Amino acid sequence: MIEKISLENILFLDIETVPEEENFELLDEEKKELFGLKTQYQRKEDYTPEEFYDRAGIWAEFGKIVCISVGYFTFKGDIRHFRVTSFYGEEKKILQDFSNLLNTHFNQPQHIMCGHNAKEFDFPFIARRMIINQVQIPNKLNLFGKKPWEVPHLDTLEMWKFGDFKHYTSLKLLTKVLNIPSPKDDISGSEVGHVYYVEKDIDRIIVYCEKDVIAVAQIMLRLRREDLLIEEEIIHI
Template identity: 65%
Template sequence: MNFKKKLSDILFLDIETIPQKEHWENLSSKEQELFTQKTLYQRKDEITAEDFYERAGIWAEFGKIICISVGFFTGLDENKMFRVKSFFGDDEHKILSDFKDLLESHFSKNQHVLCAHNGKEFDFPFIARRMIIHQIVLPKKLNLFGKKPWEVPHLDTLELWKFGDYKHYTSLKLLTHVLGVPSPKDDIDGSEVAKVYYQENNIERIVTYCEKDTIAVAQILLKMNNEKLLEDKNIIKV
């Protein structure tokens, strides 16, 4: 697709989110009422708000981030490497603050962009909303107020794959399959993250899953640009 952006100017990322409270019963009556109203359109009266609560992690108002995995290229051509780092844990404020520090110290220049799959609809706005909730001043790469569409420093592999077809949605799992990219969904998927966090208390498993998604997004961009895929020896986790 003749992609012109330098790979070293792109920060690839993925986030994992969960409901803020483990169970519906843990919500206050006000929170239950607000969640019921918020999800009315999605539920269409076919499922109760209580039964729907297991999906609360997809809304920034009722969910929280437990992992942000990032990846970036170093080196050129045959010598390029992909470095992966994760911010994770129970303290969402620290996760967001550490991620912001990375953006401001290493990815704050005009040529730098963020890239995720469905990032414009989910990852980027979710991070920004949670930062505002935590009263963290938005970093430049997430502060879109007053920006024109072509000034937004975000790439989205889902959007690139649409080629202008705005009604078309393709999951990361499907896209990796059709492009011959190693699947990141070989252990858990997004619907299981809350269970792994709350019931298994296995954050390391979630971090591994999140990092695989980040690597997959980078692989997709390479494939779209007719470049050689990364091998395991080219991926460094820090």
């Protein structure tokens, strides 16, 4: 029962990713060929690999992380706060700083990470990029040899599925049906690459990523039948 999990033990997170290069032509010839092979079933006959490259950020082999945002609850008596912070800049530094956070502050058996569709995307993407960047994978992300019930991960999409494996609900749709303020009031995930490479506006991406983290926390509160966060309870660090 999720009501039995202490909110203070959950680290909520979201990541934003972009293609590893600004455009397809910056890849070496072998990487171009490999991208074409990797995406041939998604592209079918509709797109060339070059035309499809703006979607490369969804694959850890061809994308990179530009922001990891996290949030966590704190309680002092009847006072509740939700603290949000972000890691951004050079990817290896992002991953090292995030790893340090897990190893230093969220490394106990009771600590759990939570995201939306994070088991399918965020968690494995981070782990793969850590290997590529030669950053040691922290215990909370290292699933080798762990039994399913030993994996310290929660996923609000999985919780909403209630065992229906064919069902997918976007974060935007789920916040709508649960009457939670939408985090998607500026850019969408498909626009992050353009904002990063063309507009060079990392602050806009950080705001977008942090809104998603807050939305995931709000979904958790709804699932627990608890009051939603109000603006005064959210602290950006």
